[in-house]
Amino acid sequence: MAERQPTPAEFNQFVMDEFRANGGRVGGMFEGAPLVLLTTTGARSGRPHTTPAVCLRDGDRVLVFASNAGGPRNPAWYHNLLADPRVTVAIGTGDGGIETYAAEAVPLEGDERDRLYAVQSGLDPAFAAYQAGTTRVIPVIALNRLDSRPGIRAR
Template structure:
């Protein structure tokens, strides 16, 4: 397991052991997102930063400013239903890529909380995709 995957697993374990509360880079803004692997069909869980927007949770496919988009983003494009764990709650959600002025509005709302995201766009040379997660009733 790579160092990055080991770090993610530590965050996942901490999240689940402490009812959704974690420290470090994810303190105050973590959720666990479980997608279905686009090639494998295997469930994949990742900690991600989110922004609450009404009834939706907004996530950002920043991938730490790397030039490629994160695997979970590609998985959501292939199968847009995911499992979300936030706090002590777990539910299914539909994922939709947000574009245009709505994307820009949500991106601007997130930057004060995670100012390093702005550098991610510069370093990656790509706009960071913004995805809305809407609870399935």
């Protein structure tokens, strides 16, 4: 008898539990990949939703990619952050800790989006395959930390 495969929600929960238990590090298919836990506010429900996402540091900001594994539609978290760009980011500190902070999500466009997606694809060829497997342009989102900007306080 074949073992039941986890649902996407079950898989994400497993990754998030492992992330929290191991200071931002996980094994399996994401072993060695930099991850964040991204919490958005549901566009319809108004409730918080957290999902793991591969990330790329770019100076003071963190980038995430709405790849949805190359699926035909953007992931739900992307629609949520378009409705409310204030998000919460949890990221490993590299020394076994996890830092959590408020950020503003800003979708990148044009040459900046293309350049940074190419950087990510060079670091992780799966991202090139994701883009090749869909007709949509996979969004790249900058997560700009709020508490580091003058005059803006984290909520």
